[in-house]
Amino acid sequence: MNFAEGSRVLFVGEGDFSFVASLSQQGLCAGIHLTATSLQEQQSERARSNVEVLVERGVKVVLGVDATRLHLHPVIRHLRFTHIVFNFPHVGGKMRIDLNRKLLREFFQSAVEVLECGGHVVVTLCGGQAGVPPDPVVRRWDDSWKVVLMASYADLVLRSIQKFSPDSFPGYTATGYRSLEKTFCQDGALMFMFQVCELSPEPLDAEATESVLLCDGCSIKLPAFLHSQLQMDIMSDKSSFAGYLYSWVVGLLSANLTVYCQETLVFRKETQCMSLGKCETVSICKDQRECTIFCHPSYRINEESLQLEPLVILFYSGDTEMLESVLSQSVTLNVRNVSHSFTPVARQLAVRDFTDQMCFSDDQSCAGSVVCCVVSVAALARHCGVEEDEVWALGQSVSLCGDVLTFTQWSLCPVEYIYDLSFWDSIASGGENNALVSGTLNMTIDTIITNMGRGTVKSYRLLSSYSHPVLGRRSHTYRIEYRSWHGALSDQGAKQVHSQIGQQLEKCLGVEVR
Known part of the structure; x- marks a missing residue:
């Protein structure tokens, strides 16, 4: 002491x-x-x-x-x-x-x-x-x-x-x-x-969105809070766990290949292949000699669940034998997550196990094709004992002492709370308007939960939908899990956020919280 x-x-x-x-x-x-x-x-x-x-x-x-x-x-x-x-x-x-x-x-x-x-x-x-x-x-x-x-x-x-x-x-x-x-x-x-460490007392505008320019030249609107997470650029922050994993993958490749680190890419999961195929690096890669790899820190936007996934995108042309050898190499990382244990846990892994692959070529023969590897940093982190919401936590730090990698969050061992939120549609059953939880309205619900949660929502999902046989109305139930890695969140605080989400759903969508 x-x-x-x-x-x-x-x-x-x-x-x-x-x-x-x-x-x-x-x-x-x-x-x-x-x-x-x-x-x-x-x-x-x-x-x-x-x-x-x-x-x-x-x-x-x-x-x-x-x-x-x-x-x-x-x-x-x-x-x-x-x-x-x-x-x-x-x-x-x-x-x-x-x-x-x-x-x-x-x-x-x-x-x-x-x-x-x-x-x-x-x-x-x-x-x-x-x-x-x-x-x-x-x-x-x-x-x-x-x-x-x-x-x-x-x-x-x-x-x-x-x-x-x-x-x-x-x-x-x-x-x-x-x-x-x-x-x-x-x-x-x-x-x-x-x-x-108090949580921010003022939530964002429930329906606030910000435009994000994607690597294919298109743009997409994201909830304001999700946009702020993207602006954090955790992949470029070596003090974050995602940033450390990105640097580690680059180091692993650099031992055997010439690696060029490129700009950050942002694209939609739904158009991943098309977006990456349009990337300027594909053309550049075709003109390079073998054993050269281009590496992009990246973020994939899942529109269906309104989530960001940190990735490492690798572009490579020529004989892939060397690349496959590096990606398939079995490596042991000794990781200590301070919120979980006093001792590190040996995590054996091969980057290949967390990688999807595609190729781009000018003809169907795939001659002179460019190989694109999509490495999931979130999946790598989970394998190392770090959950997805931890990856995005503010104030995290990573330190390497000997062969032990220590990951520390700003707020250790936060408590999790799970509450259900049920509401009636504002529209009587019948016709296409019955689908409140699909399409644009579904995105509005996701936006409200994301913005009002402001980093305290660990996960949420549509639990069930029910049609009342007499009232002719549909009821929907969402299960929301709360946890904060950056500020104090009591059960009372979580219930307050939960209540605010319900109030904004009523205000913005005209639903009736049960």
């Missing part, structure tokens, strides 16, 4: 103050302003001894501080801290999961009131309590304290997870509730660091 010089650190829920005493004794708090607090005003002999030591070292000690009422305390409420630390919070007793969740929630909500802008809240929990995938002690999520969800009620996101080792703090003794001498097991304990 390290703090930058000048930090102002508040420790709450200290039992016998041995943890802060250990930090100060090791010299880990030089140049740092420490405030150590405890709920109990009556202290044990060991606690009194540690308090005397802390006071001598310049640590401010305050007794009778309720960690869930920091913003109301006569002393604490006037201060602002860069870090607030709560080690092993517990209400006491067994089988009190609901009360411990409440404790965490109220602590987080109070802590942000006295937290400096950009500050961090640190909570240490025993193994299995938190309810996050990297936890070495596996429990069902509904049998955990749901620490990420409790933090989200205070607009806090999980920024890092570290293993907690009591041996790193000589003299530290973990005492139970009300400073009882009885200790508790700390095997598998984890330290969680949170930071305030």
Whole structure:
């Protein structure tokens, strides 16, 4: 546990103050302003001894501080801290999961009131309590304290997870509730660091679209939010997972072939072959010598589902034996997704398994043809344990240490929520107008969900349609899954977004939400 010089650190829920005493004794708090607090005003002999030591070292000690009422305390409420630390919070007793969740929630909500802008809240929990995938002690999520969800009620996101080792703090003794001498097991304990990160409060115009120029010269209108994702150009960002995979594929090819990296291509999935066939690179490629490959970072637009898929497009002419050899080469990537595990997972792959191929030629004999390989970066990422919505997450980072590739999101281990949205058509059954969820209107529904979700919608699909035999109306149900990698999203927040989507469907399409 390290703090930058000048930090102002508040420790709450200290039992016998041995943890802060250990930090100060090791010299880990030089140049740092420490405030150590405890709920109990009556202290044990060991606690009194540690308090005397802390006071001598310049640590401010305050007794009778309720960690869930920091913003109301006569002393604490006037201060602002860069870090607030709560080690092993517990209400006491067994089988009190609901009360411990409440404790965490109220602590987080109070802590942000006295937290400096950009500050961090640190909570240490025993193994299995938190309810996050990297936890070495596996429990069902509904049998955990749901620490990420409790933090989200205070607009806090999980920024890092570290293993907690009591041996790193000589003299530290973990005492139970009300400073009882009885200790508790700390095997598998984890330290969680949170930071305030609110979601954008203002959604986009529900029906807003932007024009995108495609590589075949045509244009297409995309939902404004999808257009903003395209503008991010994650394939050119080496700090993103998609950008890293693009660079990795280029490096793999460059070991045996001459590779020229070209401009970004954008095209529709429905006209993929025609669009790529019109690409200027096809003509250029025919005039090149063998073992030369042209590589384009690309995005494919799926109009049916209104999704963007990052790709690597390869153009190659001549004998394809060398290209096939490189693409079929079995490679192992050791990938650690920080939201999933503390240890990397060996992912064996061959680029060929994620590649579709076509060829362009001037005649039917395919003599002098140009081979075009379409490599799915999204499929490569999924194979490496990174889901599609993670690929587009803001604030992600990739680092390579030795042979281990570490992928970190801005917000770790976000909670997923699934809600259904049902509505009646505005038109009575009969005739062609009955098809509300097809054609232009279907695209309008997709646009509204995409724009109003503004990055919190992981996926959605039409679950069912139903015709009422008496009313003569059709009902449609969409299943929408929410998750945010860039800001705090609680169940309440997800329900609010869900409600906004329903309201905009009623406003823009005249439907009736059930």
